[in-house]
Amino acid sequence: MRDIPVHQLKERASTGLEVWRYSPDDPEDDVVMDAHRDDHYIFFVIENGTASLMIDFQEVFFPPQTLYYVLPGQVHHRIYNEMAGGWFIAVDTMLVPPDCRKVFEGKLEIQQPHTLSDVKMDQCRLLLNLLHQRFVEDDGAPFNLPVLHSLLQSFIGIAAGCFTCAESPTIQVSRPIEIAQQFKKTLVDNICTVKSPSAYADILRVSESYLNESLKKVTGMSVSYWILNEVMLEAKRLLYYSQLNVKEVAHRLGYDDHAYFSRIFKKSEGITPLSFRAAYRK
Template structure:
């Protein structure tokens, strides 16, 4: 008798604390091992991932978007994004995993602002060489077993410099906006972070305005000016994105997913999903799993 396939009820979360107590892991890679990639499968991380590719060709799928990485390039993955690598050919480069608490808020803001239209960044060989030197120096601060050979403060300082260079490359590829927009950008960033952490409990735009001590009209005005979309769009975007992840990567029913996302009325959730995603939840699962 065949054993029944075990139901998937959650998306695996890889925790950096289980691999290192320093909040940083860095390593060089030459050709991703396909067996290891399949073994990893689709998952989330509770930390940032920064990758520099020195040469080669690969694909990474991040939240239902496939990104091609060619030649000298950089890309990042935010904490919580579901991702996997379906293809990789003759690649080499450097991988860094770093705890969010070690990433300066200004650097976090750079990555978060680019996440909606997340793309790889083509990098000059000179800039890649600069990052590679920094990564190699960081790597030298650990022994073969991953144990630190230098004080944590030294390692963290160099890691912060590495992340800073990485963020600066992305920032320079997107010309800075007028300084008058600084406050709106800060408010929008705080709003997006709040949505990311509270979307299961806070569903109403006015709740976010209250949490940020702002009027709803002003919050809407600011968020729309910076992102092009109103407050309600981002709340629904986060809810439906998480629902898509659960529909694809777990075997929970639509009703179970609705409850896990904070909806007592699963019929209302189904209507919301259809409106935002353009297809019913069951159809989305069928289409993406075929």
């Protein structure tokens, strides 16, 4: 395949979720180790030991008793859990409540693992054991699916609560934070066609100066910085994980002039697109 593979949950599960426990003794699966995207959420709960995950060119480390999630569309490998035991939960986006999605998708940078208290760890362990029990049962049993989804909603609620508390103890969201979150969602959806700060301001129905002020206040960086960052991130994903040539990558990102795309890539990253591909494919 020329593009980054996209794993679809519906091809593996008819219930909208998948849950299983892993341990250091589990054999590695070389297929899922390959870089890919998912069309669904993935949650990890590390009970003991340590693990790591390469996600969008950043390696994230998990100490014991941590909770983490991967958003739909983020490029990642299989979790490296040779020294860890814990849980893997894949969830169809439609099963994640809107309020919880707002928490998970409101990050402007790669999300960080959340350390679970002993109480929260015990709650997750008990809940996931019960969820797994129901998951492996016959899905045709009376009321099994609604029970399964109810248990899942409880876990997602706990997870969203953990990340909400970690990010905003006061629970109140300021207008600049709200604007920044809306901008991030809009940016991800439109990066291949919209690259002008003023255009994003128009979409969000705010002035360009207020949008820029909000982004700087919340993230320390300007609108232009985040637009270029998203373009470069997607460019690096395509250059490293796909077989598209530079011209095709440029076209995929909305640039008719691939030479211009190469120039801005080199200015931003310090190397040409081909040099980047060669360096990361050693």
